[in-house]
Amino acid sequence: VPINIHPESIPNAYGSVYLMTGIEWANDSEKIFYATLDDAKRPFKFHSHKIGTNPSQDVLIYHEENEIFSLYFSKSRDDAYIMTHHTSTLTTEVRFLSADQPDSELKVVAKREHGIEYSADHHNGFFYIATNKGAKNFKLVKAPVEMPDRENWQEVIPHRDDVLIEDVECFEDYLVIYERKNGLEQIRISDSDGISNVRYVEFPEPTYHFEPRGNSNFKTKLLRFIYSSLVTPNSTIDYHMDSGEWEVMKENKVSGYDKSQYVCDYIFATANDGKKIPISIIYKKSLTLDGNNPTLLHGYGAYGATLDAEFTSNRISLLDRGFVYAIGHIRGGSDLGREWYDDGKVFNKKNSFTDFIACAEHLIAHGFTSNEKLAIYGVSAGGLLVNACMIMRPDLFKAVIGKVPFVDVVTSMSDPTVPLTALEYDEWGNPARNEDHYEYMLSYSPYDNIQEASYPNLLLTGGLNDPRVAYWEPAKFAAKLLEHKVDDNILILRTNFHAGHAGSSGRYDYLEEVAFEYAFLIDRVGHGVSRLKPS
Numbered sequence: 395v396p397i398n399i400h401p402e403s404i405p406n407a408y409g410s411v412y413l414m415t416g417i418e419w420a421n422d423s424e425k426i427f428y429a430t431l432d433d434a435k436r437p438f439k440f441h442s443h444k445i446g447t448n449p450s451q452d453v454l455i456y457h458e459e460n461e462i463f464s465l466y467f468s469k470s471r472d473d474a475y476i477m478t479h480h481t482s483t484l485t486t487e488v489r490f491l492s493a494d495q496p497d498s499e500l501k502v503v504a505k506r507e508h509g510i511e512y513s514a515d516h517h518n519g520f521f522y523i524a525t526n527k528g529a530k531n532f533k534l535v536k537a538p539v540e541m542p543d544r545e546n547w548q549e550v551i552p553h554r555d556d557v558l559i560e561d562v563e564c565f566e567d568y569l570v571i572y573e574r575k576n577g578l579e580q581i582r583i584s585d586s587d588g589i590s591n592v593r594y595v596e597f598p599e600p601t602y603h604f605e606p607r608g609n610s611n612f613k614t615k616l617l618r619f620i621y622s623s624l625v626t627p628n629s630t631i632d633y634h635m636d637s638g639e640w641e642v643m644k645e646n647k648v649s650g651y652d653k654s655q656y657v658c659d660y661i662f663a664t665a666n667d668g669k670k671i672p673i674s675i676i677y678k679k680s681l682t683l684d685g686n687n688p689t690l691l692h693g694y695g696a697y698g699a700t701l702d703a704e705f706t707s708n709r710i711s712l713l714d715r716g717f718v719y720a721i722g723h724i725r726g727g728s729d730l731g732r733e734w735y736d737d738g739k740v741f742n743k744k745n746s747f748t749d750f751i752a753c754a755e756h757l758i759a760h761g762f763t764s765n766e767k768l769a770i771y772g773v774s775a776g777g778l779l780v781n782a783c784m785i786m787r788p789d790l791f792k793a794v795i796g797k798v799p800f801v802d803v804v805t806s807m808s809d810p811t812v813p814l815t816a817l818e819y820d821e822w823g824n825p826a827r828n829e830d831h832y833e834y835m836l837s838y839s840p841y842d843n844i845q846e847a848s849y850p851n852l853l854l855t856g857g858l859n860d861p862r863v864a865y866w867e868p869a870k871f872a873a874k875l876l877e878h879k880v881d882d883n884i885l886i887l888r889t890n891f892h893a894g895h896a897g898s899s900g901r902y903d904y905l906e907e908v909a910f911e912y913a914f915l916i917d918r919v920g921h922g923v924s925r926l927k928p929s
Contacts, residue, residue, distance in 0.1 A: 404449045406430045408437040418469045418476055420496035427455075427476055427496075429465055434813050437465045440478055442496060455500050456489065461816050463506075469493060470516040471564060472612045477514065483697075483820035486511045490539075503542045514542075517564035517586060522550070524562045524571075529553030530732045534562060534571065534588060550588040558731045563606070566613045568635045572606070577672040577729040578660075579604060579702065583617070583635050595633060595640075599623045601660040601674040603702035604631075618643075622705035624676035624719070625658040627651070648707045655679055656713065658703070663722075663749075663756035671749045672723040672730070673756065674703035678713055688919040689718040689763035691754055695726030695746035696775035697821060698735035708908050715920060718762050724749035724779075740823050741834055747782045754783075754790055769793035769919045771911075774863055774895065775800050777854075781840040781871070784850055793851040793918040795911055798863045798895055801871040803839035804832065806864075814862055841871050848881035851918040853911065855888045862895040886914070 408429040409416015417426045425444050429437040440456040443449060458465040458480055466479045473493055478500065480487040487506035492498045503514050503521060511532075512525035520536045527533075527544065534551035537543070551559075551571070560579075561572040564586070571582040581595040581604070597604075602623040607630070609618055617633045627646040634641065657679050662670040681687060690712065694701050701721050709719055723729040726738025726746040738746040754770070757763050768791050772780035777799020784794045800806070808826045810816045823831030836842050854872055856865040872887040879885070888910070 400446055402443075402447070402449055404428060404443065404452075418467060419493075420476070421473060421493045422496065425496045427467060429467060432461075434461075434811075434816075436461070436817070438463075440465055440467060440500075453497075455491075462819070463487075464817065471610065472516055472566075474516050479513070480506065483818060484509050484511070486513070488512065488514045490514075490516075501542075503537075504544045504547075513562065515562055515564040517569070522562055522564055522569065522588065523547065524559050526732065530736075531555065531557060532559035532732070534559065536588075556731070558728060560728075561606075563609060564612075565609075565635075567615070568617075570617060570635075574700075574729065574731070577723050578602075581617070581619075581633075593638065597621070599626065599658060601658060601703040602626070603704035623658055624674060624703045624705065624709075625653045625656045627653075627705050627707070648710070651707070651710060657681075660703075661756075661760075663752045665745070665749050665752045667745075669725070669749070671725075671753055671756075673720050673753055674723070675718065675720040675762075676709075676713065677718040677762075678716070681716065681718070683761035685758070685761045685764045686767060687716060687718050687763050688712075688767045688769070688915070689720065689757055690769050690771055690915060691720045691722060691750070691757065692771045692776075693722045693724055693746075693750045693753070693779050694772060694776040695722075695724040695738050695750065695779050697726075698728040698732070700727045700729050708905075708912075711912060712915065715916060717915075717920070718757070720753070720757060720762075722750050722753035724753070739821050740831070743822070743834070744838055746779055747786060747838065750779055750783050751787055751790065754787075765790050766792050767919050769795065769915050771795045771797075772799070773797040777801065777863070777868075778803065778840065782838055782843075784852070785840050785843045785845075788847055788849045791850045793853075793915060795853045795855075795914065796868065797855045798857060799840075799854060799868055799871070800863050801840040802842075802867045804835050804842060806867065807835065808832075812864070841867075841874060844871075844874050844878050846878050846880055849875065849879045849883060849885075851883040851885075851914075853886045853888065853914045855890065855907075857895060858889060858891045865889055884918075 408431050417428050425442050427442050430439045432438045438458045441452045443452045462482045463480045468477050475490045476493050478489040485506050485508055488503040489500045491500045510527050512523050514521040514523045521542050523535050524532050533553040535547040535549050537546045558574040563570040569584050569586050569588045573580045584592045604619045604621045606619050615636045617635055619631055620628050621631050622628045627648050629642050630644040632641040632643050658676050661673050665671055724746050725734050728735045770780045770791055777796035780794050781796050781799055781801050804825050806812055807822050825832035825835050854868040856868040858865050
């Protein structure tokens with residue numbers, strides 16, 4: 395079949411070839427939809443383009459003028475509608491137009507309302523809508539396409555205090571809801587009405603992670619996802635929604651790795667206010683819990699994001715050297731529901747730090763490690779977490795890794811020209827306009843709380859081309875820390891002059907970064923841990 399490559403080029407378009415995002419096709423295969431970026435790299439204009447024409451003639455369908463909202467888009471699974479998603483930290487709005495009639499009006503499902511979030515998927519003339527309207531952990535409603543506004547919402551699944559609805563997918567004969575309960579992901583499957591024949595996928599391990607993958611077929615009985623855990627490598631699973639069969643289509647093989655030699659568990663620490671903080675943990679079965687094991691505690695705790703217990707072969711190198719690896723599912727994430735997130739942001743941000751400290755103290759109290767063997771690790775907002783904890787409790791940790799760390803909170807959040815600042819006022823506050831926000835941020839911002847003290851060994855990284863956390867944040871932090879620290883512990887600032895927020899993109903460059911971090915950990919907390927024996 396001959397391929398016709400059209401010559402037109404569309405500049406400043408949002409999207410990623412790697413993630414296969416950036417365009418959607420109208421059903422006539424003659425028009426595409428795309429978004430363009432503003433100066434802060436925010437997708438804010440939604441266009442249509444007729445193939446073979448000059449892009450200067452493209453139609454601007456919608457301009458998202460509110461700078462705290464970003465505009466994304468997708469196509470409904472049944473190919474009926476092009477959906478635009480207008481998102482801020484706390485608020486969402488969905489609009490739609492017919493994929494069969496690409497020149498039709500872009501209509502709104504329900505007008506945006508501050509603090510109200512919702513998503514919508516289409517099935518048989520109805521939008522199935524997951525929303526937090528009157529439901530902190532979200533509920534499921536439906537509304538006819540002709541009258542989708544809130545006054546016509548019909549409840550399908552009510553709010554549940556102990557279950558968070560994360561996403562909804564409509565198939566021809568099934569409705570799939572991705573939920574989270576007790577900090578663990580789960581999959582709820584029902585008939586297409588959302589009520590009949592409800593069942594849950596059973597997972598084989600105490601803590602795990604799955605990721606839906608390639609479920610673009612509307613008329614299917616198979617639900618595909620990637621399953622892994624701290625001990626189980628990625629497996630491609632086809633789950634038969636009609637019979638409940640768990641079919642392993644592919645299991646990644648890791649040379650020389652025997653999962654039976656490791657323990658994976660899900661335990662709980664107790665925070666200062668009595669909250670139970672989940673911890674996912676892995677270590678070798680041969681390990682003795684005598685308080686002398688080098689341990690790496692990982693955390694994030696922001697934006698409602700979760701750190702799930704997924705597999706990486708990189709970690710085996712540490713585990714086989716006697717390390718314990720743990721994830722603290724602290725407040726600021728949505729692990730235990732939306733309230734878990736709300737309790738770790740703005741004026742509750744310090745809960746994230748005290749939760750993480752509680753996780754560290756639990757690991758020490760139960761013989762996993764000691765303060766002389768404990769290292770902590772965080773990236774971006776997780777870099778804020780670990781450095782804030784280091785400033786609060788420098789005695790508790792032996793080593794800290796803060797990758798592209800958000801450590802100069804007040805300065806960054808006071809400058810609306812910094813990318814993401816205006817988008818994140820609902821997460822952190824606006825110190826330039828609110829004195830209470832300013833004072834609270836100032837009380838925990840790592841840069842502003844450095845004192846003359848002994849601090850743990852510290853590895854900081856930055857990327858010269860990082861648009862999210864500027865390279866000068868870790869640089870400023872390192873410079874000020876050097877002026878005030880009164881110990882002989884090492885402080886390393888490692889700036890990648892070719893990378894952005896995600897670090898090196900090349901496979902081997904990325905692995906070199908991991909090797910450097912592991913060398914730092916082994917040198918600082920792994921003293922006495924023997925080298926790996928050649929296999």
